[in-house]
Amino acid sequence: MKERIERLKKLTYIPQNEIAWLIEQAELSEKQQEIIEENRRxxxxxxxxxxxxxxxxxxxxxxxxxxxxxxxxxxxNLNFAITVAQNELEGNVK
Known part of the structure; x- marks a missing residue:
């Protein structure tokens, strides 16, 4: 890809198929950037x-x-209440 870009930089006239390739690369780059932003979000x-x-x-x-x-x-508190109740019962039984 780098070689192709360097070759295009040297041209004074860019053929139609090369322009189409450049457009595809720009669109691809834009899609990749959108994907990167969505992943970041x-x-x-x-x-x-x-x-x-x-x-x-x-x-x-x-x-x-x-x-x-x-x-x-x-x-x-419940254990204490149970102990008190047991003591009272034992006191009443005796």
Whole structure:
């Protein structure tokens, strides 16, 4: 391709078939640029989605820790209430 371009630069008259080739190359280049831009946009969307997923995972991890702590407090309180109830029952039975 480079050789052909160099040869065309030296010509004072460009034959019709060479002009057609140049047009094809320009159109191909334009299509390739459009594909590159679309790939870049898709990559930016993917990166944004990945970062959002990371933030969501961090939030869910924090929520999970808070729910676990709350559940542990509830279990502790229930165990205490059960112990108190058992003690009261044993005191009433004696």
């Amino acid at each position: 898709q990559q930016e969307v993917t990166v944004h989605q990945f970062r959002q997923a990371q933030k969501d995972m961090q939030k869910l991890s924090g929520d999970r820790k808070r729910y676990k702590q709350a559940l542990e407090k509830i279990i502790t």
